[in-house]
Amino acid sequence: MIGLKRGTxxxxxxxxxxxxxxxxxxxxxxxxxxxxxxxIQHVGSTAIKTIKAKPIIDIAIVVDxxxxxxxxxxxxxxxxxxxxxxSDLGTQLLFASGSLYDxxxxxxxxFIHVVKHAGMDWVNYINFRDYLNNNPDIARQYEDxxxxxxxxxxxxxxxxKYLKGKHDFIIFTLRKxxxxxxxxxxxxxxxxxxxxxxxxxxxxxxxxxxxxxYIPGVLGGDGEELDVYLLGVDKPVKEYxxxxxxxxxxxxxxxxxxxxxxxxxxxxxxxxxxxxxFQEKYYRTIxxxxx
Numbered sequence: 001m002i003g004l005k006r007g008t009x010x011x012x013x014x015x016x017x018x019x020x021x022x023x024x025x026x027x028x029x030x031x032x033x034x035x036x037x038x039x040i041q042h043v044g045s046t047a048i049k050t051i052k053a054k055p056i057i058d059i060a061i062v063v064d065x066x067x068x069x070x071x072x073x074x075x076x077x078x079x080x081x082x083x084x085x086x087s088d089l090g091t092q093l094l095f096a097s098g099s100l101y102d103x104x105x106x107x108x109x110x111f112i113h114v115v116k117h118a119g120m121d122w123v124n125y126i127n128f129r130d131y132l133n134n135n136p137d138i139a140r141q142y143e144d145x146x147x148x149x150x151x152x153x154x155x156x157x158x159x160x161k162y163l164k165g166k167h168d169f170i171i172f173t174l175r176k177x178x179x180x181x182x183x184x185x186x187x188x189x190x191x192x193x194x195x196x197x198x199x200x201x202x203x204x205x206x207x208x209x210x211x212x213x214y215i216p217g218v219l220g221g222d223g224e225e226l227d228v229y230l231l232g233v234d235k236p237v238k239e240y241x242x243x244x245x246x247x248x249x250x251x252x253x254x255x256x257x258x259x260x261x262x263x264x265x266x267x268x269x270x271x272x273x274x275x276x277x278f279q280e281k282y283y284r285t286i287x288x289x290x291x
Contacts (some may be wrong), residue, residue, distance in 0.1 A: 001055045003107040006100050009150045009162050011052035018046040022057050025110060032075050035059055036068045038117050043125040048132045051143035057110045060125040062117050067091055069114050081112055092121055118150065120219050124174050131177035138173065145169055175221035179256045180216075180246040183290050189213045189228050189260060194236035209278055211237055221255035229276050232261040244290070246272055251284040259287075 001012060002021055004159055022042035030037060044058030045051060051153025061071055073083050078162070082101040087094035093114035115121040132139040149165040191213035193199060198204045211230040220226035230240055230250070245267060246259035255282075267275070269289050276285075 002057065003058055003098055003109040004054050005106050006108055007090065008108070009153060010054065011116075011146060011150050012055050013052055014046070014049055015055070018053075018055065022047065022059065025057060025112075026061055028079060029059065029081070029112065032050050032072055032079060033061070033063075033069065036063055036072070038063060039122075041126065041129075043113070043129050043148070044111075046230065047129050047282050048139055048142075050136050051132070051137050056108055057111065059110065060113045060115060060122060062115055062119075062122045064117050066114065069093060081110070091115065091119060092217060093105070095284060114206050118217060123178070123218070128170070129176055131173065131180060142173070143170060146153035171221075175254075175256065176249075178218070178220065178226065179247045179249075179258060182258055183247065183288075184244060186243050186263070187215055187228070187258075187260065189230055189242060190216050191230065191237050191239060195234075196236060197241075204282075206279055210275060211240065213240075215258075221253075224255075226258060227255070228258040228260050231267055231272065232265040233274055246290060247278060247288040248280055249286045249288060250280075252284055 001015070001224070002017065004010060005049070019042070026042070029040060040059065040061045042057070043060045044056075045053035047057070050291040061069075069169040076083065076095060079100065080097045080170055081095040082097065084094045086094050094109060095112035095114070097110035097112075100108050112120070115125070132142060145166060149162050149200055152165075153162055176266070191211045193208050193212040195208060197208045199208065203252050211233055213230065214225065214227050216225060216228045228244075230237075230242055231245075233240060233242075243259035243263050244258050245261050246269075248257040248259060250256055259267075259276070259277075261267060267289075269287050272287050272289065273280070
């Protein structure tokens with residue numbers, strides 16, 4: 001089954017039909033937009049194989065320019081993809097399909113999310129899907145939440161209650177999915193607090209015994225660029241390429257920190273905890289180390 005009456009929140013077991021329809025939709029969109037598309041993938045709950053979902057297909061497209069896509073608005077409409085300029089999604093374009101939009105009924109079948117290259121929207125769509133597919137226990141928690149919310153509001157015009165009820169889970173999961181996605185990867189770090197840097201906090205001051213920086217353009221749980229501890233480099237640096245070897249999960253904060261080291265240099269959990277204790281002692285932190 002594909003499609004749901006607008007304002008209805010009904011969940012169905014995962015169906016192979018959703019995957020087939022998603023791939024068919026991707027092919028149709030590629031035929032229309034061609035090289036405008038940098039990447040296109042099936043996202044949302046129908047792309048998570050172990051959970052119930054509303055039978056509406058979500059597709060994410062990443063492009064360089066929204067104008068390049070809007071040039072094809074008439075071709076997209078002719079193929080059943082209707083531009084929704086008042087969708088209030090801010091950083092993306094939305095196209096929708098279904099009889100609700102062509103005037104023959106009341107069903108919504110597809111949402112096409114067009115996002116810009118190098119933006120966090122694309123990162124979040126892919127990370128959320130992959131994290132839940134790779135962590136069935138967390139996917140089950142998400143399903144349980146969705147089922148509970150659907151029972152509370154089976155009819156929810158605009159889905160306000162349903163979406164609001166999922167918000168905190170999604171934000172927390174995106175935070176964890178983001179840092180997990182970097183484990184084992186080589187990243188370019190911009191150092192803004194080098195060794196010896198004195199940082200004044202509201203209640204205390206910190207002198208950094210190691211280099212500390214961030215990954216440019218990647219936003220962490222606090223809405224600022226994702227922070228990285230750089231271990232194994234004994235002099236102040238401004239930039240550095242290093243491998244992510246761990247995560248400092250903060251249980252009493254809105255963000256987590258990445259831990260990096262030069263390739264070929266390894267630290268165990270105890271060594272990492274000792275080195276970053278100068279700052280992490282103010283938080284309840286669990287260190288995860290790359291296996």
